[in-house]
Amino acid sequence: MSVYVVRRGLQSVVVLFAMSLIVFLGVYAIGNPIDILINPQADQIDRERAIAALGLDKPLWEQYVVFLKSAATGDLGHSFVHSTPALRLIVEKMPATMELAIAAMLIAVVLGIPLGLWAGLRPHAFSGRAIMAGSILGFSLPTFWVGLMLIMVFSVMLGWLPSNGRGPTVEILGVDVSFLSLEGWRHLVMPATNLALFKLALLIRLTRAGTREALMQDYVKFARAKGLSNARVIGVHVLRNILIPIVTVIGLEFGSVIAFAIVTESVFAWPGMGKLLIDSINLLDRPVIVAYLLVIVAIFIAINLAVDVLYSALDPRVRLSDSKG
Amino acid sequence: MTPLLQVEGLRTHFFTRAGVVKAVDDVSFAVDRGEVLGLVGESGSGKSITGYSIMGLVDPPGRIVAGSIRLDGREIRELDAESMRRLRGNRMAMIFQDPMMTLNPVLRIDRQMTEAILAHDDVSRATALERARDALGRVGIPSPDERLRAYPHQFSGGMRQRVAIAIALLNGPDLVIADEPTTALDVTIQGQILYEIQKLAREAGTALVWITHDLSVVAGLADRVCVMYAGRIVEQGTTAQVLDAPLHPYTQGLLDSVPSRNARGARLRQIAGMTPSLVDLPDACAFRERCDRADGACGEAPPMRVAGGDPGRGARCHHPLVPWPCP
Ligand SMILES: Nc1ncnc2c1ncn2[C@@H]1O[C@H](COP(=O)(O)OP(=O)(O)OP(=O)(O)O)[C@@H](O)[C@H]1O
Ligand code: SF4
Ligand SMILES: [Mg+2]
Numbered sequence: 001m002s003v004y005v006v007r008r009g010l011q012s013v014v015v016l017f018a019m020s021l022i023v024f025l026g027v028y029a030i031g032n033p034i035d036i037l038i039n040p041q042a043d044q045i046d047r048e049r050a051i052a053a054l055g056l057d058k059p060l061w062e063q064y065v066v067f068l069k070s071a072a073t074g075d076l077g078h079s080f081v082h083s084t085p086a087l088r089l090i091v092e093k094m095p096a097t098m099e100l101a102i103a104a105m106l107i108a109v110v111l112g113i114p115l116g117l118w119a120g121l122r123p124h125a126f127s128g129r130a131i132m133a134g135s136i137l138g139f140s141l142p143t144f145w146v147g148l149m150l151i152m153v154f155s156v157m158l159g160w161l162p163s164n165g166r167g168p169t170v171e172i173l174g175v176d177v178s179f180l181s182l183e184g185w186r187h188l189v190m191p192a193t194n195l196a197l198f199k200l201a202l203l204i205r206l207t208r209a210g211t212r213e214a215l216m217q218d219y220v221k222f223a224r225a226k227g228l229s230n231a232r233v234i235g236v237h238v239l240r241n242i243l244i245p246i247v248t249v250i251g252l253e254f255g256s257v258i259a260f261a262i263v264t265e266s267v268f269a270w271p272g273m274g275k276l277l278i279d280s281i282n283l284l285d286r287p288v289i290v291a292y293l294l295v296i297v298a299i300f301i302a303i304n305l306a307v308d309v310l311y312s313a314l315d316p317r318v319r320l321s322d323s324k325g
Numbered sequence: 326m327t328p329l330l331q332v333e334g335l336r337t338h339f340f341t342r343a344g345v346v347k348a349v350d351d352v353s354f355a356v357d358r359g360e361v362l363g364l365v366g367e368s369g370s371g372k373s374i375t376g377y378s379i380m381g382l383v384d385p386p387g388r389i390v391a392g393s394i395r396l397d398g399r400e401i402r403e404l405d406a407e408s409m410r411r412l413r414g415n416r417m418a419m420i421f422q423d424p425m426m427t428l429n430p431v432l433r434i435d436r437q438m439t440e441a442i443l444a445h446d447d448v449s450r451a452t453a454l455e456r457a458r459d460a461l462g463r464v465g466i467p468s469p470d471e472r473l474r475a476y477p478h479q480f481s482g483g484m485r486q487r488v489a490i491a492i493a494l495l496n497g498p499d500l501v502i503a504d505e506p507t508t509a510l511d512v513t514i515q516g517q518i519l520y521e522i523q524k525l526a527r528e529a530g531t532a533l534v535w536i537t538h539d540l541s542v543v544a545g546l547a548d549r550v551c552v553m554y555a556g557r558i559v560e561q562g563t564t565a566q567v568l569d570a571p572l573h574p575y576t577q578g579l580l581d582s583v584p585s586r587n588a589r590g591a592r593l594r595q596i597a598g599m600t601p602s603l604v605d606l607p608d609a610c611a612f613r614e615r616c617d618r619a620d621g622a623c624g625e626a627p628p629m630r631v632a633g634g635d636p637g638r639g640a641r642c643h644h645p646l647v648p649w650p651c652p
Binding site: 225 | 445
């Protein structure tokens with residue numbers, strides 16, 4: 001197990017290193033930030049001084065080496081625009097995104113698993129079919145469009161919910177959160193629902209398919225032959241088995257919820273990391289873009305590790321062995 | 326005396342898109358306490374569905390459409406879901422064919438055993454655990470205390486089937502339906518398990534319905550035999566009657582294809598042809614296409630006829646190997 005963790009840690013470092021290289025080159029290719037950052041009226045001397053101050057006068061490989069050296073000490077560079085550390089900018093915005101992503105995932109899980117279970121138990125009934133039809137909508141409607149529709153209906157037409165921002169936040173343990181006040185809830189519910197929709201549809205389908213498959217297994221028939229109640233057969237025997245793929249998917253999808261929060265954050269002007277990324281791209285603020293992408297990759301790696309550990313806890317047939325990749 | 330299990334005119338049909346599948350069609354038999362009944366037939370003849378029907382485990386699109394199933398004189402088709410649940414695993418139990426599939430892969434053995442006790446008896450978890458451990462010991466599982474904490478994948482196929490048998494016997498059922506429980510195991514393990522179940526059933530006076538496609542298994546085990554073909558019982562009698570003096574051409578065909586009963590080196594005879602599709606089966610003898618005794622009369626389905634005045638002995642055939650009325 002400990003060998004396993006060390007191995008996974010080393011793998012993560014390699015992945016991060018490779019990612020940094022790709023991202024660095026990619027961002028370099030997007031465009032030259034100087035054109036945006038420096039006053040067009042500035043004279044040549046000012047211009048060159050600014051370029052040197054940002055380290056942009058050096059060749060690309062040297063810039064990369066400088067970046068790597070400071071990255072090794074935890075410093076991902078300073079924002080060109082704000083001249084604060086890029087990492088700090090991102091970490092400041094992280095709670096907003098995390099709160100949104102967790103709220104969205106909770107909505108998807110709390111609704112998706114029961115609905116999927118229901119649809120799996122009654123595949124031919126009207127209710128089961130209706131749930132499936134709904135999940136197709138959840139899959140096919142584009143997130144930004146649904147977001148705009150939500151705003152149209154609930155903010156513009158009905159005036160029930162605010163259309164943008166986070167509302168007032170409350171600080172707990174040094175982190176700002178919205179969900180502790182009613183006003184915060186009113187701001188959170190619409191973007192969270194918007195972000196949840198796709199995952200909700202996914203979880204419904206996954207749970208339904210798993211339920212239908214499990215119901216055909218001999219162990220379910222045997223459980224019933226033992227005289228167990230229906231509630232126990234479904235709640236223990238079926239659920240414990242389908243939970244394995246579901247937990248895996250929830251974990252892996254959580255990373256993509258964080259990443260795809262970009263769209264929802266833009267639509268609802270939610271002040272999170274995604275919005276920061278879009279703003280940084282507009283200003284070609286390279287260090288922030290690079291830092292954001294590396295943070296996302298790091299989150300994905302951490303989630304993957306957590307999922308593997310959880311998976312082995314849920315499925316007795318899987319043990320984290322040192323031979324596993 | 327009423328038999329422990331009495332099945333009469335049981336019909337279980339599946340209503341599929343392709344048509345009505347008459348998986349079990351007018352099946353009647355009885356089993357006494359302590360008796361072993363062999364239910365024999367080719368794959369798809371309706372043996373398992375007969376077992377599921379008795380247990381109340383037929384899934385849609387299947388449904389029992391007619392017949393009566395009496396356990397200890399009580400009609401169980403009339404019971405509500407909860408009363409039926411209380412019978413299952415308690416008064417009657419079932420063991421399935423594939424031990425690799427019958428235990429839940431993600432639950433520990435102790436949990437899968439104690440839940441079967443707690444579903445029927447109001448006892449403490451500790452008592453249930455103790456009973457589970459004793460049950461494992463009885464079916465010949467070494468160091469049961471340790472094995473209780475294991476998961477199914479840590480057992481061999483034979484050991485898993487022993488666990489399944491232990492679970493089936495946990496609450497001391499009156500009736501056990503064993504659906505080919507040894508088919509998936511190798512021959513030596515098969516023999517051991519056959520022996521164990523037989524012993525346990527004898528000791529407790531449990532009635533046993535042993536489903537198999539293998540007549541040689543039945544020979545050493547069953548008191549009486551029912552031969553099933555295309556959803557119907559085509560011949561019944563004591564094991565000696567059916568194996569030594571079969572009436573139905575299908576039974577004869579089955580006997581001819583058993584290796585151990587034939588002289589070494591002699592060619593085994595397979596029954597020609599295939600089992601008919603059970604969808605919208607015509608009202609004729611279902612064995613007609615494969616039978617070398619068939620004639621015009623066989624276009625009409627033969628009824629079960631009692632042979633030689635013995636109500637437990639009979640066949641469904643117009644031209645049995647020993648002509649009616651078969652002394
Ligand atoms: N869900 C179902 N839908 C339609 N037909 C079914 C269904 N389940 C079983 N049947 C039909 O019922 C018939 C009897 O099946 P059953 O499982 O009882 O056979 P069996 O005698 O136990 O065979 P085997 O030796 O292969 O286990 C089969 O021919 C099958 O086509
Ligand atoms: S009824 Fe006719 S076809 Fe059917 S088994 Fe007897 S002889 Fe053969
Ligand atoms: Mg079967």
